[in-house]
Amino acid sequence: MRKIAGIPRKTGAFISLFLGIVSVVEAARLYPYRTDFWAGDHIFPGLIGAILVAAGLFLLLKREESSRRFVLPGGKIGRKMTATAGVLISYCLLIGYAGYVFSTFLAFLFLLRIIGNYRWADSALFSGLFTCALYLLFSEFLKTPLPNGFLF
Structure with missing residues (x-):
């Protein structure tokens, strides 16, 4: 290094x-x-x-x-940092096309896998719950317009 x-x-x-x-x-x-x-x-x-x-x-x-x-970190930590940055950049690029719900679900899913080392099933469950909670908070309660995509 x-x-x-x-x-x-x-x-x-x-x-x-x-x-x-x-x-x-x-x-x-x-x-x-x-x-x-x-x-x-x-x-x-x-x-x-x-x-x-x-x-x-x-x-x-x-x-x-x-x-x-x-x-500068290398090895496993360096790969995790690079993957996390890649997920966040992909989220910024994807949210305009796929919409808030799908993009947030995917970004949180991959962040849980990368950072948290959760299993795929657990990551999908937590990601779904987190996405639903944020959607309800911003869209329904705060009436914030969110980017629409091909699903929502």
Whole structure:
């Protein structure tokens, strides 16, 4: 494994700062549509953006510790991390075509198999229950429009 010192921390700091600033700008753009200062579409992006900016500044200004080195994981852990990232990227790409229900079921199914090491039957059962619960929460109770696909 190749050892990298300080690069992941600084890279994470710049990514956090960039995403935080983008989120705060989006919150400022949504601010005129508010119903109250603490109620409106601007609250969540503004809060997340402020947290990301603070975390990015903390990482950027933190003093370097020369004795600790970051080693990229390999073997089974590295494969699990790569597979998890692949599932999440696939979920983002699939949700527009297959819809929320089918995409969420598949993503959660594979995440349970990869991360949790559950059997296929258990993963399918938990994935179905989780998908139903989230569908009821967002679609029925919160009246949030979800992407439709070929099944729902």
